[in-house]
Amino acid sequence: MFAKNFSFPLVVAVSLVLAGCNAPSNTTENTTKASSKPLALNEILITSQDQFLTQSASLKAGDTLVLADGQWKDFEILFKGQGTADKPITLKAQTKGKVILTGLSNLRLSGEYLVVEGLVFKDGYSPTGEVISFREDDENLANNSRVTEVVIDGFSNTDKFNSDKWVVLYGKNNRFDHNHLEGKNNAGVTMAVRLNSEASQENHHRIDHNYFGPRPILGSNGGETLRIGTSKYSLSDSFTIVENNYFERCNGEVEIISNKSGKNQFLNNVFFESRGTLTLRHGNGNLVEGNVFFGNGKDHTGGIRVINADQTIRYNYMEGLTGIRFGGGFTILNGVPNSRINRYHQVKNSKIENNTIINVDNINLAAGSDSERTAVPIDSSFSNNLVFNAGDQNPFKIFDDVSGISFANNLTNIDTQQEIAPGFSQTSNDLVRGENGLLQSASAQQANVGAPATLNPISKEQTGVSWYPKASPSVEFDSGDVVKVSSAAQLTDAVANATAGSVILLQPGDYSLNKQLQVKTVVTIKAAEPRSVTLYPMRSLTFEIEDGGSLKLDGLNISGSKSPDSAGNVLIRNTKLPTLFNYQLHINDTQITDLNVNHSAHVIDSGYRAMADHILITDSTFENITGDVLRLDKEQDDLGIYNAEYVTIKNSTFSNIEGAVAKIYRGGTDESTFGPHFRMSNSEISNVGGGKRNKTESSIFLLGVQQTLLQDNQFNQSKVVTIDHTVGEPRTQILDNTFIATPMPKVTETYAKGPSTAVVKGNNSK
Template structure:
């Protein structure tokens, strides 16, 4: 009987392959037609070339042992550019070997496992694909690079490089029964980077959504490599049930694997490598009956939601999109190596009051360099600790359910890991995935080498009209040097769309001054566009000049589409004579994000608006304008508006920032209007104001305003407030122990020298309080 079955199967396969054919097509129309008429086993080759604006629909029907294969003549030989996309419908189609770059999808998805709602893909495969530089031009225009529908589909051995715009990179949709219980596979892929997005919507993978989270997906995420996927707190977001996330490597990711919705998910054999990088995370557990076992958490330094292990509190009578209580979870045979935080009851607040219940934490191995093994925010016996071990050198108190043991080490792919046959992960059976085992094998990273070394270009004041032409002709990394003191009379703003330095010539006695010499208002003297990074040094930006029109800002980010975070450094610059309340020295535009804004040794004075304005995002969705804002040794004086205005509204928990550092600054006669605020830090999650001096500022309201959440890290310390407003925060925990009210003795205020003369209040670094020059 067995022999007959084998013979019949052989005949069927021979029959299918005997009539298969290979054809070459060179247009989307020819390709769609060829797939529609293809037989099982056919191979359809796309002609090697650049396919521009190719929107391809592949509808066909292969067989399990004889799929229809669609591929380039040579792997990587077909490049999809412009606004190209692929939609797959039917059964047993294999799409492989293509390269998407230098464009973006005109549709919701770059690759979709459906053509329309009536034609889904089942038993289809996408393999050896590369997608890079394929993000929407606008940050908040959402799309996905791959979206699963149907059942039994697979994405494997693909390379995905740094998606920049909103939306998960890969999504599995469960929007009807045809896509549920789907058994999809996402395996052996290389996810190369995703930089901080500054908002929710920066996941790398999302399985399901809250609406269908009580539904089983049964998706497998196995043997992938995630490298520095930092878009938001959820690198992998599981929002459905009965999924398997196993044997993946998460390398220096600022976030983790989150069981956000759904139940009965399995997290097994993953390796989370933090290398002591800040904010690196592991697994977050929410909802009932989750199982986390045989994982390794290595030098992870995240806390709260980014802890190596975070088991959350739930919401009573939770809505489906909030937080169901953790019940009946099993966390066993995991190894935690010098990681910062194991947290039970994470997120505990006035809403999330239900502690985890009947959670078994057993047979785990914890190597800790601190005196605390874990934190339990509830201490209500909801966590049952059984037969766990600590390294014998642990110096803290051994908690119940733990014992000290002597630890041996085992070397696995360059990592010396603690090993005990009785406790922790079974390292001998852990297939540690490295990046070389994943991704498209044909893909090689191409670096754009500059044709020459960076150069400097000299521009004299009489040549002001030529600055934009010099900028256009410069290469990334070049320097434009303004050679003269006095006025540079601008008739249009400078547009920067590449990394550049614009600076004053050395040894000038006074700064070159940019002024508007046109009859039309300038949005800014310098505008940073997509792709631009900028350092400005030694320049002055004067908002009004004679009878000409004004400039609204000294420097700003573009209002045009931008998807790449930019870098801006302002050093030894001056901003003054901005006479409208909407004017600013620096102003960020909506939908733009500075990776870092660094302002040092600069002065903002005689302005009716704000000195530094990072408050364009007013949608209260947790979005903000700068990840890192560092302001040091700066003076703000005679400002009608706020000196610094940073806004992040809403209570979204997906992001880390904004990070704000204000140090050794002086604020004199700033924002004395009724209910005014000198420094507004609304929603800044990590903020310090130190060694700074406030005089005659915020008299009608506040010197500093925080609107923080209980987990935010904020501090005001070593600061002096003379005849100035209060420091206000929601939890009244912002101020440190070193707050003064001494009358300052300034060197020469008339000449804008606000250095403190004589003995100043004590600072944290023994320098005089406030600015040092």
Template structure:
């Protein structure tokens, strides 16, 4: 039995041991010193400022109720830049209020819940973290911004935006060594805009991989906001079992919540707001014993794999990485309003021939006030019991206090009128903006430029993002390639003819971050040298330029003839334009293509332009195809490319051996009211998916009929 003195000493020691120590550190060396002496309950505070090239290893052992914390002096006051990253290892750790910006991780992860395979973080938390545009310089180099290892970790109230290279934004990594029952919680995060990647590997969130997908992760993903998450067709890729996706908002995001692998997952109380944006999707169901209930979808435009609701065919005796048959799915009490498509039996082909069985589709409310029937059924659906669903166009709807539409009169179907949509401001952090808008074309100052020697070159070099260079009448002789690294417009003043001649292989080279608009001017290639790869506008292979616009309006281009392959626009391997638009453009006497977008020939599903659009204009004496657009491979993770040509005139384009328009793997093509005279055939070939070739009103004069391996359909307004 302790004496009174010994008891007092023991109590004094216990009080000292539980006291929290807060240590402010200003350098990596001071951080290392503080970490060496850290005890449960202690806090290490990084001094506000920019910490460049700081690779943080936060390895320690806290205790329940007494975690060890690493935080910023003030929320958002610490910016980790250059080649920085963060690794956690140990237990009962908390990291908060840091910002990663202006650089990239030197490793494959920005934030990793492990030091090594043997040393992981468990029972730990990362909160109030910002990762903003912290991308590898080469968009084809893969990394994951956040990788959750171990078990019982939480990632919450974080802000992740602007990932534009290959790799998942947040991934749960599973293996038998660390244990497959992860029990992570991912909640209240703001997953901000992720631009279209144009290839596989653009998921915003993935839980597991196919290799371990037959086991349960038991991860909870709830109350997150996905905004503009456009990376690929799978916004969320579930690849394990036993997970819950609850109360998330998918706002104006291309793609779907996809139950790609794994059984026994629950998807409930989520809100999908497409806003009419192209390719917005809902939920795709694959595998066994999935439950999809009480979800709300409005304004979803996607079709096929990105329909508002897509239930797939499986592969009989499927390998683990393909498509297991849908068995025992429960899809009930969902509200779907103004959707373009619901697709039951999606993906049916010679391989995916196993229809859904032992499943139930009950008490769902489907409303399309425009009278359009969104239901699409394919194959044998006798294995799905349809009960008490309501599909109508005359259900009176009102906007509830939660911002969602509900029937004025209860229908006994659809999501609960009490469904709550988490507010955007309740996700992420309050101290970092969500509404930052990138500068676009024509948003800067107008700058007058005259035809004096070197004036245009100097103006391009000095231009700020979004500026408009207004060219006075005259001839501009350009003796160097003009590099465009930010949005830039070059246009004529409208007071007289503006002609640009160039004596380099290219007039413009669009670099990473650049977009270019030309308007109201003329370009001649008569002075260009004979070199490989000649083009008026070139986007170089390996530049990692992506998500840019090229716009030509009321532009005349002629005499690109110095060699046999002189293009107007040439997109190199590894680059991907959001839009290439030619409006009222006249091109005469060139040996190459007007638009060459066919560099991705390794057939991995990548391509060079999401949308190519020609409106009006005249094209004559063109040696190659006016448009050469290529997308090879059988990967199904992308939406494009899309080609639209309307009201254009083609004369002596291509030849008997060279098509006038060459489309390989294009997913959607519209050819309307065009005239082709003495030209090569239009060529369309199918590579993957269910491509659309819509034609109407085209006139062929001494031009062969279209060569295509799919049946064209009649183009219609708004198709």
């Protein structure tokens, strides 16, 4: 049923050329260790880059190059040679995990039968577009080679949208296994298989037992974790096997895996709380078998998206997936008639059988149907699948003609649409979680429906390396030390020296802030007693969130009455330089008033190329402000980039605001992202948006926001709420609000034809 594991040659013969000549930072210590631990026959200990160059000239088959423990800075390695299967030459760490490549470092392999193991890339980035590349240049590729037990941790270009790739496979018959990749923060696919020449097509690569650790939301296209092929070469076959890997919280964009070639196999992988889908974007004749998707109800977690011809999807398990649209739990897409190679080819002759789909919000059939995507699925089947949803919620969404999909012998507990109902039989709830961690139905197993009981998902511990820790949860607010302060000077020092998760507890009193506060880590500034503390900003900028910083304000009064008489004062801002790490900003039970000494004073002003995972405002008051509360509109180059994934406002009051409560902009036509999301509830908006410098003439301005909820708010004598639907299938709900001397919200459709798709109901206009 499932692909067998196979051995892989570890044999290498090689000549080596390296750039640079720096020694590792602890060479003396390494030499001492080496003398007390004899090397094996044909092992050569390398203690400097100069020595590496020298030894490369005399290597013979069977030799092993051993990099001494320590940090190797600015080390560009070219590992090159012609080996044979029975005489390996290996490049490895003296001690696995203790050879750290930092700064501007990378690794290139070129030749036959090369093996690399035990290295760590950290605290730097590649000076070229690839950290590990299975080629020297276009003409000199690596074949029959292996990279194993290598770690790449946060080795990201400091310019977030300067795209690069961490691992790129070229050539043929290469293996990438038991590696650990985590924390790619900049644009570019984490790992790619290239088919850009005949020498790299029909390659039979194997990618197995790797740990793909968390990848944060990029907020743009280009955040895939694994891509096989590109559109240009997508009609070529790759024959790549991707098996027994663990994808944990890989959230870069809507495609976790982007398959763009033919005859690949995706076997026995686990996707844990990862946003997006395994997407058969291009290429035909692929097999998706035995994969497990655990969404655990997390936002935008998805499963499998089917496009193109001759795809087989069987024996997979999907549970707790909430994704929508192209990122749904299971999606069959419409194609484009006579499609160009880079668009959407019609689904033909695809077999979807013996999958288990439990508590999945959306199974989308003929998805993406529009004036361009009119080629409905044909000659395909959906059979022997188990579909079960607690609460009898129907997950099937049908967007076009699905008569080209035959439905047969499926079991479900829900009432499906009439056009597919004959292919389903009703079943009772006999689901029991087995020892393998999966929900199983005895009656379904007896009927040969759903994933097999023998399906045993690989554990996280079985992937990656044993000597390097897997990802730990991100640092939460209020999780660290508590530091008490009672003066502005102490507050400045406490913020500068804060440790991750710390709480700076302000004693009652007034604090005149004549210095800018640089937020470098996750820190909370909290009043010891709610509203017993008043901060008086005395600089044009008060809080600057640096790269890696997040800020929470709790229980404070903040008055701008002592601010300098300057236009454009800002309370909270990111650095002006683009940031690599996403941040969070929470404001709770805080009163911010009198930012009105001069015009255009803003509360929160995003930096260019800055991304907030979540801006959360709860139980707070904003009053007498000459600018905007939230300025999240710096990305107006229409590249699909935006400044915040989630913006949530609850139980808060906004009055006498000349600008807008929020300005959020996400331009462009790309459909590869999830957000932005804007949710505002149980709040009061009075006299907002009327300032002459508010060019949007709106109390709230949302362009390109993908999900909007306005519920149980009261608008009084304020400007209109303006919502512009652009790409994707934006979802807007405007429910049970009251509009007093305020226009009803204006929702427009930039690209879609016809009336607005917004749900507007239960509102009261006075």
